[in-house]
Amino acid sequence: MLLLPLLMAASCKNYIVVVTVENRTGGEVNLLEVDYPSASFGVDTLAPGAVFQYHVQLQDSGPIKVMYADAQKKQHQSTGPTLHQGQKGQLEIILAPNGKTEFRPELNPPN
Numbered sequence: 788m789l790l791l792p793l794l795m796a797a798s799c800k801n802y803i804v805v806v807t808v809e810n811r812t813g814g815e816v817n818l819l820e821v822d823y824p825s826a827s828f829g830v831d832t833l834a835p836g837a838v839f840q841y842h843v844q845l846q847d848s849g850p851i852k853v854m855y856a857d858a859q860k861k862q863h864q865s866t867g868p869t870l871h872q873g874q875k876g877q878l879e880i881i882l883a884p885n886g887k888t889e890f891r892p893e894l895n896p897p898n
Contacts, residue, residue: 801844802875804894808839809881814858816882824849824870833882845872853880853888861886868892 824847865888
């Protein structure tokens with residue numbers, strides 16, 4: 788009887804996507820916002836070369852979007868791959884110079 792909660796917890800699947808945002812723009816990034824299906828996260832400032840990591844659980848399906856202001860206060864927005872409820876794994880987002888964004892998903896199931 789005491790093992791029942793442990794067995795139930797072990798059988799539950801934890802569908803977490805670890806999202807990593809890396810600032811390779813060469814300057815400070817401000818007002819970074821990452822929108823994913825049904826929620827969002829962000830930081831006020833991300834220093835050059837800094838990495839920010841956040842864990843998300845996908846409750847819906849849709850594209851991931853990234854918005855931020857560069858060191859010159861210019862706004863940038865990029866749309867990445869479509870994410871699906873039930874996926875788990877990692878997603879690396881690299882903020883590159885000139886407002887370019889690279890998305891590197893390693894998600895299962897891949898959809």
